[in-house]
Amino acid sequence: MQQIGSTKGPEPEIFVPFQTTDDAYWSRQLVAVGQERDKHAFEALFRQFAPRIKGFLMRTGLSPAMAEDCMQDVMVTLWRKAHMYDPARATVTTWVFTIARNRKIDMIRKARRPEPEDLPWGPEPEPEQADALALQEDTRRLAEAVAQLPDKQRKLLERAYFGDVTHSEIAAETGLPLGTIKSRIRLAIDRLRHAMEAETRPKTPRLPQD
Template structure:
C-alpha cells in the first residue's frame, strides 16, 4: 500500500510486459489522472516512475531513506496536481522530474533549518538600562568621530555605511577610481578605530569616581 492507500505492486504479467517507450502514453495517463482521477492510470504511472524518481534522488545526493520519503511526496504531488499538467508544454517525465528536483531542494532546506523547538519564542528581552545608555553613548561618540574625518573620507564612509552603497556604486556616483575609494575608506576606518579607542581610554573608570 502506498501513501494514497493503493496497492501498487505490479502483477506478474505486467512485470513481464515490455515497458512502453513513447512518452505520449505517460502524458495521456497523467492527463487521465488530472481529468478523471483515474486510479488505474496513477498506479501505472507510479509503477513506472517511482523507482526512477527514487534512483534519481539517490544519484543526486539523498540517502535511500530520504529518497524514499521524497519520492512518496513527489508521487502524492502527482496525484494532487495532475490537473495542472499541460502536455503541450512538457512531457510527463520532464514535469515529474521537475517536481522531484524541487522537492529535493525543499527537503534539503528543511534539514538545514533549526527545528521549531530550537528557535527562540516571544519577544527578545529589553536591554538593561545601563546597556542602553552605554550603546547610546557609544553611538554619540562614533558620530563625533565621523564628524572629525576629512570631508572626502567622511563622504565615502557615509555613503558606504549609512547609505548602504557598494564600492562600485560609489565609484559610479562620484567618478572616483575604485582603488581611491577603497583606500580612503580604509584610512577613514583606521582613524575612527583610533579615535574610539582613545575616547574609551579617556573615559572615567568606576573606581575613579570615588
C-alpha cells in the first residue's frame, strides 16, 4: 500500500489497466451531460448505471417494481443535476450512490430528505484532470480495501449500507466492538479524506506563493 500523497502522477499499470480509465471515462460522460446536455453520453451512462442502481436498490430491500421506479427517478435526477457534478469531489459511482440513497429515502418518507448545502463555488468550469484522476485513484483504492476486508467485516459494512440495522445493533449481534469497525473504516477513509483536503485547499483564498 502506498503512502498517502507519495505519488499522484500516472503510474504504469500492468494487470488492471481498465479500472481507472473506466472511472475517468464515465466521469467525462457525466461532465458532457452537464455541460453540453449530451444525450448520447446520457444513454451510455444509463446502460452502465441503471442496472447497477436497480440491483443496489433491491439489495437494500426495495421490491423490483419500487426499485425500477426509484432507478428511473435517479436517472432523471442525474440529468437534471449533471452540471453540478464535480469529478474532483466524487466519482460517478459515488455521486450516483448518493442520489439513489436520497431518492429511496424520499420515496419511503414521502418527503424530501435534507441534504447539505452545495458548496458556494460549485464545480469548476474546467475541472482539473489531475484532481479528478487522483480522486478516482483514491476511490479505487478504497474499493480495493473494502474488497480485501475479512468476510465478517465486509458483511457488517454491507449490512450498514444495505440494511436498516443501526451500527450498535451490528456490534451487539456479532460481539464485534464498534470501535474496531469504525477504526478500520476510518483507515480506509483517511486516504480519501486527505485527498479531499488537498482538493479544497487551492480553492480557499490564500497568499500567492511566488
